[in-house]
Amino acid sequence: xxxxxxxxxxxxxxxxxxxxxxxxxxxxxxxxxxxxxxxxxxxxxxxxxxxxxxxxxxxxxxxxxxxxxxxxxxxxxxxxxxxxxxxxxxxxxxxxxxxxxxxxxxxxxxxxxxxxxxxxxxxxxxxxxxxxxxxxxxxxxxxxx
Numbered sequence: 171x172x173x174x175x176x177x178x179x180x181x182x183x184x185x186x187x188x189x190x191x192x193x194x195x196x197x198x199x200x201x202x203x204x205x206x207x208x209x210x211x212x213x214x215x216x217x218x219x220x221x222x223x224x225x226x227x228x229x230x231x232x233x234x235x236x237x238x239x240x241x242x243x244x245x246x247x248x249x250x251x252x253x254x255x256x257x258x259x260x261x262x263x264x265x266x267x268x269x270x271x272x273x274x275x276x277x278x279x280x281x282x283x284x285x286x287x288x289x290x291x292x293x294x295x296x297x298x299x300x301x302x303x304x305x306x307x308x309x310x311x312x313x314x315x
Contacts, residue, residue: 193234201260212244220272225293229273232300241312
């Protein structure tokens with residue numbers, strides 16, 4: 171039974187990772203990658219991915235569909251909470267004003283945290299309300315596409 175559960179979880183994690191990569195997000199798996207990408211100028215949207223059923227099932231589609239907009243961040247990035255623990259912790263250390271939360275979205279400008287959409291703003295909400303929140307960030311901080 172335990173082996174079946176591990177195989178199931180590996181499949182769920184793989185699907186969640188692929189969904190973000192296919193949407194155009196760059197996966198950051200090490201603290202060094204986090205530092206490298208967040209050290210660049212411009213705006214960076216970081217989706218902190220999670221296998222959490224309800225919130226993850228809202229956050230990943232929102233992360234994808236929010237990109238249908240005429241302004242976008244310079245970089246689309248993702249880390250996976252519970253999987254790439256050190257990379258996720260490195261993002262969280264750059265956003266100490268906010269409690270650790272996954273799934274969530276963090277907006278950085280020139281490597282500094284601007285705002286977060288935390289799990290409590292995702293779980294139990296409509297996907298469209300999360301998309302609207304992301305696109306409001308894009309409007310204010312994004313670049314013309």
